[in-house]
Amino acid sequence: MLSLRRCAVSSSDTFQDFVEVLKLEGYKRYHIHHPFHRLMVEGKLTPGQIRAWVVNRFYYQRILPMKDAAIISNCPFPEVRRIWIKRILNHDNYGIEMWIKLGEAVGLSRSDLLEGAVLPGVKLACDAYLDFCKNRSWLEGIASSLTTLVAPNAHMERLEHMRKHYEWIKPNGFEYFEWRLKEGPEDSHMALNILKEYIKTEDEKERCIEALIFKTAVLWNMLDALYMEYVINGRRDYE
Numbered sequence: 548m549l550s551l552r553r554c555a556v557s558s559s560d561t562f563q564d565f566v567e568v569l570k571l572e573g574y575k576r577y578h579i580h581h582p583f584h585r586l587m588v589e590g591k592l593t594p595g596q597i598r599a600w601v602v603n604r605f606y607y608q609r610i611l612p613m614k615d616a617a618i619i620s621n622c623p624f625p626e627v628r629r630i631w632i633k634r635i636l637n638h639d640n641y642g643i644e645m646w647i648k649l650g651e652a653v654g655l656s657r658s659d660l661l662e663g664a665v666l667p668g669v670k671l672a673c674d675a676y677l678d679f680c681k682n683r684s685w686l687e688g689i690a691s692s693l694t695t696l697v698a699p700n701a702h703m704e705r706l707e708h709m710r711k712h713y714e715w716i717k718p719n720g721f722e723y724f725e726w727r728l729k730e731g732p733e734d735s736h737m738a739l740n741i742l743k744e745y746i747k748t749e750d751e752k753e754r755c756i757e758a759l760i761f762k763t764a765v766l767w768n769m770l771d772a773l774y775m776e777y778v779i780n781g782r783r784d785y786e
């Protein structure tokens with residue numbers, strides 16, 4: 548992993564420089580470097596460990612539209628709200644259902660996902676993301692979504708390696724990642740266009756970078772909880 552020392556932005560930097568800092572800070576802390584993700588793409592997880600990840604990650608999927616609603620509720624600009632609301636419709640219409648499809652493709656039932664036991668650490672991390680979007684400015688909320696700048700790396704890796712290593716997963720389960728590869732860059736573009744127009748000060752830029760760093764910690768902590776319980780402690784409830 549790269550050094551976690553934080554890049555600084557200065558008053559002479561352009562918006563593009565700011566975007567580069569977001570990408571760099573996001574990439575070097577992103578959960579693609581986490582040992583649980585590495586085990587996944589190296590084909591070393593058991594079916595039960597994959598299922599545990601799908602069930603726990605579903606909690607994140609359910610939080611996404613709620614945190615977007617929190618961002619909207621904090622934003623005083625109708626022209627921003629009109630754009631951002633598309634994300635709620637997208638996740639509630641397609642995202643949730645496609646993740647359930649992935650669940651079924653790995654041998655889970657709909658109710659396993661809707662009622663499955665979520666690890667306390669995963670719940671805490673996702674709830675922290677929702678609280679962040681409720682309690683910080685709408686600009687910071689939007690910036691925190693911008694790990695989507697790096698997410699295509701994760702989706703591509705999963706698509707390539709999961710298809711290869713886990714032939715027992717039904718192919719239609721991967722539709723979620725294919726959808727995100729198309730949708731994710733559009734989401735990033737939408738968020739960056741808004742930030743470009745509404746960020747006025749260096750302090751706001753700094754806060755946006757901190758927001759993105761916070762978000763990488765949310766994702767990292769989710770995998771920490773899974774790694775502890777399903778790799779180190781050897782829990783087997785989905786085998």
Ligand SMILES: O=C(O)c1cc(C(=O)O)c2c(n1)C(=O)C(=O)c1cc(C(=O)O)[nH]c1-2
Pocket residue numbers: 611642691692693694695698701702727766
């Ligand atoms: O599978 C992943 O690694 C991953 C990561 C992230 C992310 O960086 O938060 C998102 C997604 N997927 C995703 O599918 C998605 O729809 C999404 C929305 C957001 C957000 O914060 O608004 N992040 C992510």
